[in-house]
Each structure stands twice: as C-alpha cells, then as structure tokens.
Amino acid sequence: MAIDLPKPRLKGDLSVEEAILKRRSIREYSPEPLTLEEVSQILWAAQGITHPYGYRTAPSAGALYPIELYIHATNVVELEKGIYRYDPERHLLLEGRRGDLSSEIYRIGLSQEQIITAPLIVLIFGVFSRTTFKYGKRGIRYVFNEVGHVGQNIYLQATALGLGTVAIGAFYDEELRELVGAGREESPLYIMPVGKVG
Numbered sequence: 787m788a789i790d791l792p793k794p795r796l797k798g799d800l801s802v803e804e805a806i807l808k809r810r811s812i813r814e815y816s817p818e819p820l821t822l823e824e825v826s827q828i829l830w831a832a833q834g835i836t837h838p839y840g841y842r843t844a845p846s847a848g849a850l851y852p853i854e855l856y857i858h859a860t861n862v863v864e865l866e867k868g869i870y871r872y873d874p875e876r877h878l879l880l881e882g883r884r885g886d887l888s889s890e891i892y893r894i895g896l897s898q899e900q901i902i903t904a905p906l907i908v909l910i911f912g913v914f915s916r917t918t919f920k921y922g923k924r925g926i927r928y929v930f931n932e933v934g935h936v937g938q939n940i941y942l943q944a945t946a947l948g949l950g951t952v953a954i955g956a957f958y959d960e961e962l963r964e965l966v967g968a969g970r971e972e973s974p975l976y977i978m979p980v981g982k983v984g
C-alpha cells in the first residue's frame with residue numbers, strides 16, 4: 787500500500803546559518819510522537835525532487851541517484867509501525883514489513899540506546915552499480931560522497947524543525963539489509979534515528 791506524504795513546506799523559522807550553527811548529534815529524544823508532516827519534511831530534505839528534470843535536494847554524480855531511503859516508524863501519528871520505502875518521484879511511502887522492529891535494529895546497531903528510543907529511524911542505502919555503471923571503480927567513492935550530502939540535509943532539516951538526529955555508521959550490514967527487506971544490490975550506509983529533542 788502507498789501512503790501519500792503531506793507536501794513539504796518550503797519556508798522555515800530558522801536560517802540555514804542558524805541550522806548549521808545549532809546542528810549537533812542528538813542521542814536522546816522525547817517520548818512524543820512525530821507527525822507525518824515532520825516525516826515528510828525529513829525525507830524531502832534527504833532526497834526530494836526539486837527540479838522538473840528530476841534533480842533532487844542532494845547532489846548526485848551524473849544525476850544517477852544511487853541512494854535509497856527506508857524508514858522504520860514506531861511512534862508517528864497516522865503511521866502504522868513498520869518499515870516503509872520512500873518514493874521521491876511521487877513523494878510517498880511504500881509499505882514494507884509491519885510491526886515494531888526497533889529491538890532488532892537496536893541489536894544490529896551494536897545496542898546503541900538512541901536507536902531504541904527514537905520514534906523514527908531513517909535507514910539509508912546505496913546502490914553502487916547505478917554509479918559504477920558510468921564511472922567505474924570511482925563510482926564507489928561517489929556513492930560514499932553522496933550519503934554524506936544526504937545525511938547532512940537530514941541533520942539540518944531536523945535542526946530546523948526542533949528535532950534531533952545522529953548519523954550512525956556502526957551496524958551489521960547484511961543483517962540490516964535482510965531486516966529491511968532491501969534488494970541484494972542495496973548496501974546499508976547510515977542509520978539515522980530521529981526524534982523530538984528530549
């Protein structure tokens with residue numbers, strides 16, 4: 787099933803300079819739920835379409851877009867617990883595995899407390915072949931470059947919304963891929979829990 791996301795808002799209360807200044811890795815979240823508007827805004831900032839040719843919020847070598855986003859929702863208003871895949875073209879969520887998988891993601895993420903307390907987890911994957919197809923071995927570097935852009939957009943958007951996040955690079959790759967139900971060609975690159983600042 788597909789779940790339409792609210793349109794992202796294009797004006798905020800914090801300047802980009804203030805968001806850069808305030809950005810920190812936040813590992814403690816309030817137990818309050820997130821809204822679908824907040825989820826929509828985070829995903830749009832990460833990979834939303836911002837140009838008629840399909841260009842996105844984050845730059846991509848050759849505009850080949852190797853990054854795929856999943857979320858795991860445990861406490862989002864109007865969103866059933868489980869895994870969803872973000873479809874940037876239609877700005878909607880595609881339902882994946884149902885249920886609360888946070889204790890499994892917690893274990894896969896080396897038992898880092900911030901994973902289990904977050905109402906939302908963004909799971910960022912990369913498909914290397916989309917970029918190496920054109921750029922050969924150098925394409926591997928480009929995908930790693932790109933996840934940095936995407937992660938920073940999530941950090942800054944979260945800051946601007948009064949939310950907190952942290953880029954987590956420590957986890958078991960294969961187990962995370964299997965848990966999310968991602969394809970063989972999708973490699974996990976970051977886990978980013980998101981929640982209201984506690």
Ligand SMILES: Cc1cc2nc3c(=O)[nH]c(=O)nc-3n(C[C@H](O)[C@H](O)[C@H](O)COP(=O)(O)O)c2cc1C
Binds near residue numbers: 810898953
């Ligand atoms: C590639 C990368 C991997 C990271 N992995 C983790 C991690 O596994 N767990 C964690 O709590 N923070 C992780 N961090 C966040 C850093 O600890 C954090 O950015 C650093 O302490 C500086 O703090 P700041 O982000 O508030 O400026 C990672 C950051 C990067 C860039």
